[in-house]
Amino acid sequence: MERPDFFTLKNGKKVKLPFSNKEYNRRVSNLRQVMDKKNLDMIILTSMHNVAYYTGFIYCSFGRPYGCVITKDKISTISANIDASQPWRRSHCDNIIYTDWKRDNFLRAIVSLIGRDEPPKSIGIENDHVTLDIREKIGTIFTFSIFSDVSKDLMQLRMIKSREEIEIIKSGARIADLGGEEIVKNIAEGNTEIEIAINGRDRMEREIAKTYPDAEYMDTWVWFQSGVNTDGAHNPKTNRKLIKGDILSLNTFPMISGYYTALERTLFLDHADDASLKAWEANVKVHKKGLELIKPGVKCSEICHELNELFAELGYLQYRTFGYGHSFGVLSHFYGREAGLELREDIDTVLEENMVISMEPMIMIPEGNPGAGGYREHDILVIGKEGAENITKFPFGPEHNIIKN
Secondary structure: OOOOOEEOOOOOOOOOOOOOHHHHHHHHHHHHHHHHHOOOOEEEEOOHHHHHHHHOOOOOOOOOOOEEEEEOOOEEEEEEHHHOOHHHHOOOOEEEEEOOOOOOHHHHHHHHHHOOOOOOOEEEEOOOOOOHHHHHHHHHHOOOOEEEEOHHHHHHHHHOOOHHHHHHHHHHHHHHHHHHHHHHHHOOOOOEHHHHHHHHHHHHHHHHHHHOOOOOOOOOEEEEEEHHHHHOOOOOOOOOEOOOOOEEEEEEEOEEOOEEOOEEEEEEEOOOOHHHHHHHHHHHHHHHHHHHHOOOOOEHHHHHHHHHHHHHHHOOHHHEOOOOOEEOOEOOOOOOOOOOOEOOOOOOOEOOOOOEEEEOOEEEEOOOOOOOEEEEOEEEEEEOOOOEEEOOOOOOOHHHHEEOO
């Protein structure tokens, strides 16, 4: 029996995607403008975030390559046979399925989309994502093609959010707050980080399903940390039991069709000692100042320098651990990042309307020192014409978050 290297299969019907046809067409049109500007005949996307951004399809790799090919008149996702027609149903475009029967059928599927008669003279790829193996194999197929990196160009496009994107981000911020409320209800001495986190995650997933009944549900998570486990912003939850006087870090992350939002708050269980209160109040003061500084026309680096000066005045600059904020959009803890829009000293991007960015100062005081622990607050802001809208509503600071359940 001769089995195909690749094929198409339209099983079922196209489903409702998170954005309108007009929105996806706008994105692809902007991408083709990049192609024209860089004189590209074709772009091969390989990252989860860009494939999702331009097609609506979020792939599950499991060691197999996935991608999307864009030419001046075609766009198609390329997926593995293990997923059958789900990628077609979830793609705002065509889809081609490659099989496992032969090695490198993924590459044969790419060739099938453009043909061998007129190979592309120039191809755009994502240098920050494409593996060395795939890059080498693509080069052996398109021997006479010139390859150009488009990752930074596409990141720039993603940094400016559309009305539909801002709507889904605002919804995510609301749901993150609900997760935070559920976590606070379950904070009590003797309860574990993992059990508290499960309650917050379940609350958010149910709300996402209620708000977006036509979506797929994946990747929503919570990091709830206590004691020494608060020292890293991305520390996984553990089975540690809470005790009175613990510093706590609440972090909720609802994922809606690949769009990440977050709520992060410092809390204490029952009480906080004087040294802890002093450190916490210092971080809150910087957080409030940072919220005031985020507005159109301001450089990311300028915000950092001003907040560094405030931390220095308060005596805590040496405990600061990472940048003051980052962009939001197609993003998760394992894909995506718009590194050109981060509040860091080495980023000179100027904030402009329809950017979405967080303010999240953090300090970490090591064990054995007064006030030991990690302190972090996190709000999301949408940049407008003249100012910024804070879409995070969960309260912060000692007057709200010393929990006495």
